[in-house]
Amino acid sequence: MTRPEFYDEGALVAVLTTQPLDRLLDYKAPEGGCLLGAFVEVPLGPRKVLGIVWGPGRGDWDISKVRSVIRVLDAAPMREEMRTFLLKAAEYTLTPMPAMLRLATRAPGLGDPPSMRKIYRRGEGEPDRATDARRRVMETLAEYGDLSFTLKELSEMAGVTSSVVKGLVKQGVVSEEDAPRDVPFRRLDPSLPGKELTDDQAAGAAMLAEAVRSETYGTTLLRGVTGSGKTEVYLEAVAACLAQGRQALVLLPEIALTAEFLKRVQARFGARPAEWHSGATMTERRRIWRMVGQGGAQLVIGARSALFLPYQNLGLIVVDEEHDTSYKQEDGVLYNARDMAVLRASICGAHVVLASATPSLESWANAEAGKYKRLELTSRFGPAVMPTMGTIDMRAAALPADRWVSPDLQKAVQARIDAGEQAMLFINRRGYAPITLCRACGHQIACDQCDARMVEHRFLKRLMCHQCGETKPMPTVCPSCEAEDRLAPVGPGVERLGEEAALLWPDARIATLSSDMYGSARALKAEIESIAQGGADIVIGTQLVAKGHNFPNLTLVGVIDADLGLQGSDLRAAERTFQLMRQVAGRAGRADKPGTALLQTYQPDHPVIRAILAGDEEGFWRAEAAQREAAGVPPYGRMAGIILSGPDVAAVFDIANHLARADGPLRQVGAQVYGPAPAPIARVRGRHRVRMLVKADKGVALQGALRKWVRQVQIKGDIRLAIDIDPQSFY
Numbered sequence: 001m002t003r004p005e006f007y008d009e010g011a012l013v014a015v016l017t018t019q020p021l022d023r024l025l026d027y028k029a030p031e032g033g034c035l036l037g038a039f040v041e042v043p044l045g046p047r048k049v050l051g052i053v054w055g056p057g058r059g060d061w062d063i064s065k066v067r068s069v070i071r072v073l074d075a076a077p078m079r080e081e082m083r084t085f086l087l088k089a090a091e092y093t094l095t096p097m098p099a100m101l102r103l104a105t106r107a108p109g110l111g112d113p114p115s116m117r118k119i120y121r122r123g124e125g126e127p128d129r130a131t132d133a134r135r136r137v138m139e140t141l142a143e144y145g146d147l148s149f150t151l152k153e154l155s156e157m158a159g160v161t162s163s164v165v166k167g168l169v170k171q172g173v174v175s176e177e178d179a180p181r182d183v184p185f186r187r188l189d190p191s192l193p194g195k196e197l198t199d200d201q202a203a204g205a206a207m208l209a210e211a212v213r214s215e216t217y218g219t220t221l222l223r224g225v226t227g228s229g230k231t232e233v234y235l236e237a238v239a240a241c242l243a244q245g246r247q248a249l250v251l252l253p254e255i256a257l258t259a260e261f262l263k264r265v266q267a268r269f270g271a272r273p274a275e276w277h278s279g280a281t282m283t284e285r286r287r288i289w290r291m292v293g294q295g296g297a298q299l300v301i302g303a304r305s306a307l308f309l310p311y312q313n314l315g316l317i318v319v320d321e322e323h324d325t326s327y328k329q330e331d332g333v334l335y336n337a338r339d340m341a342v343l344r345a346s347i348c349g350a351h352v353v354l355a356s357a358t359p360s361l362e363s364w365a366n367a368e369a370g371k372y373k374r375l376e377l378t379s380r381f382g383p384a385v386m387p388t389m390g391t392i393d394m395r396a397a398a399l400p401a402d403r404w405v406s407p408d409l410q411k412a413v414q415a416r417i418d419a420g421e422q423a424m425l426f427i428n429r430r431g432y433a434p435i436t437l438c439r440a441c442g443h444q445i446a447c448d449q450c451d452a453r454m455v456e457h458r459f460l461k462r463l464m465c466h467q468c469g470e471t472k473p474m475p476t477v478c479p480s481c482e483a484e485d486r487l488a489p490v491g492p493g494v495e496r497l498g499e500e501a502a503l504l505w506p507d508a509r510i511a512t513l514s515s516d517m518y519g520s521a522r523a524l525k526a527e528i529e530s531i532a533q534g535g536a537d538i539v540i541g542t543q544l545v546a547k548g549h550n551f552p553n554l555t556l557v558g559v560i561d562a563d564l565g566l567q568g569s570d571l572r573a574a575e576r577t578f579q580l581m582r583q584v585a586g587r588a589g590r591a592d593k594p595g596t597a598l599l600q601t602y603q604p605d606h607p608v609i610r611a612i613l614a615g616d617e618e619g620f621w622r623a624e625a626a627q628r629e630a631a632g633v634p635p636y637g638r639m640a641g642i643i644l645s646g647p648d649v650a651a652v653f654d655i656a657n658h659l660a661r662a663d664g665p666l667r668q669v670g671a672q673v674y675g676p677a678p679a680p681i682a683r684v685r686g687r688h689r690v691r692m693l694v695k696a697d698k699g700v701a702l703q704g705a706l707r708k709w710v711r712q713v714q715i716k717g718d719i720r721l722a723i724d725i726d727p728q729s730f731y
């Protein structure tokens with residue numbers, strides 16, 4: 001290893017800050033000097049800001065005006081590979097470096113002295129009087145010997161109130177001390193025995209372990225139907241990685257909902273891994289950030305931003321449900337965590353496992369082209385088999401306007417209830433009803449800030465805009481014609497379906513799962529847990545329930561509207577519907593009871609619906625790939641979305657038109673620009689949105705051309721320009 005570069009006190013250093021400036025700033029190294037990559041605090045105008053020592057200063061400033069670094073923060077300097085990763089990710093996504101650095105420092109108080117908390121252990125004294133409660137505290141302490149507890153842990157384990165513990169502290173029976181919060185995570189033990197694997201699984205696990213041990217970059221697409229044991233297999237790769245003393249990262253799409261997964265990890269390795277997600281508290285985030293950087297965390301289970309933690313020695317990245325759309329960040333820095341995982345791994349010599357039952361066409365094509373290795377698990381583990389799939393032709397069901405469950409589906413659900421099993425009804429719409437219509441004047445209630453309807457959320461007793469999150473109380477008179485009591489819900493949402501279910505099955509226990517119905521991720525987790533234990537006969541849910549939960553007693557899935565995703569002109573409509581339907585169906589029949597999935601549809605002959613039923617995945621991908629190839633669209637061509645927005649629509653269009661005409665740099669590489677046109681959602685949060693689409697051939701170095709192209713216009717005032725490389729959504 002080469003010695004990291006060091007700058008003596010007073011030497012000029014270039015610092016990258018988190019502030020939106022498009023250049024590095026020169027500072028003088030502080031007293032004691034600093035290392036390349038050091039996290040520092042620097043003065044910027046009247047403020048102190050966070051930065052990284054990025055290299056030697058350029059010296060093109062009046063030296064007498066150059067200020068000094070205020071202090072070097074108490075954090076491991078950013079490693080070279082991390083700096084390279086941020087640079088390349090910035091280049092690929094056309095993101096300014098300060099924004100990249102903000103992504104990599106999303107933990108509060110990075111440089112502050114370690115925060116402390118009170119811990120409790122056995123002290124010297126004896127209690128003046130022994131009560132039952134006090135005895136339980138003493139016994140708990142005796143049982144765990146030297147270990148210390150938080151107040152909450154100790155009182156919970158002893159089954160006493162915290163005041164009992166506090167009373168014992170006063171008498172010196174229990175000692176109270178300050179201890180740093182940022183302590184290493186408990187060691188995971190990769191040598192604990194895993195499950196006994198089937199031959200298929202064992203071969204896969206061996207292949208992945210070997211790849212990890214090679215310590216060179218590579219990507220494997222791990223494909224297998226839901227329940228085939230993909231998780232078991234990649235946990236063996238994690239074990240191989242930990243055994244080598246390297247760190248591993250497992251990315252999951254819905255991190256808040258991973259109670260079951262965490263339990264499995266704990267069972268496999270004997271301790272809990274670090275959990276990085278939006279629900280984590282600031283102190284937790286800080287602890288993880290620091291421990292990852294110091295090697296005090298071996299395994300991180302995280303949402304997409306866990307990719308930007310300062311790993312010391314990363315050997316494996318698993319992207320579970322790699323096709324999931326939530327890996328694409330859609331605001332701020334527009335990046336796809338799956339692609340960035342591959343980039344990061346290629347820089348640090350780590351292996352990547354992309355796991356999915358229904359891979360993205362991108363990954364499928366990369367495997368076809370030989371860029372990724374393929375690993376397939378073909379059958380479900382044990383007696384579980386893939387569910388039987390069928391359609392219900394809704395044209396024949398002739399339902400009244402406010403009903404969505406066909407008689408056939410109703411019968412099928414009833415049969416499951418009678419058999420003591422669970423059924424799930426799936427609808428991919430949050431809230432009560434997507435439209436609130438005035439029956440007097442036809443007005444539909446829309447958001448004031450967005451070109452979007454407001455969605456009634458009866459549970460919250462409010463209308464909500466799904467674009468900007470704005471809510472308002474449900475009006476009693478029409479905001480347009482002021483007619484009273486004429487507002488009516490139109491169309492189904494998950495809450496309304498719950499209401500219908502209560503009518504159809506009055507004696508059944510019905511659990512409606514929607515993210516906004518639970519105050520916290522924790523409450524939602526508890527509800528899912530209770531359903532898995534048999535706490536409901538019918539589960540009603542949105543996309544949320546399609547993601548990786550194991551309901552062993554669930555044997556029927558009814559999809560209320562299988563056509564929903566097929567509407568619209570989205571490039572990936574077919575792919576997404578195929579993935580979602582297969583995934584939802586996969587919820588049925590995971591244990592020893594075979595499952596059934598029934599899709600309600602108005603177009604049972606639609607090729608996508610037929611492909612879903614036939615279960616011929618390879619055939620579906622081939623057909624889809626051929627179509628995309630013919631059209632020259634991803635993954636067989638390149639795309640970038642340009643979104644201009646601002647409060648004044650004419651000003652936004654001015655710039656857009658100007659750009660569209662100045663397309664020389666794009667034409668130079670054979671790329672074309674389409675638009676400008678108003679975006680499908682033409683106004684969000686009061687800002688008018690205009691889109692353009694750039695298309696190019698696959699091999700084209702599009703980023704360079706895009707950079708040259710947009711540099712030609714000056715974006716002034718309140719207008720913003722965002723470039724979305726490889727766009728996933730086109731709203």
Ligand code: ADP
Nearest residue numbers: 195196197198225226227228229230231232381
């Ligand atoms: P996937 O990730 O492909 O959906 P999982 O790894 O979650 O599949 O496996 C599905 C279920 O089968 C889990 O409950 C898992 O513990 C169990 N399972 C899979 N393989 C084995 C095995 N070899 N031994 C015991 N249980 C297994």
Ligand code: ZN
Nearest residue numbers: 447450465468
């Ligand atoms: Zn809105």
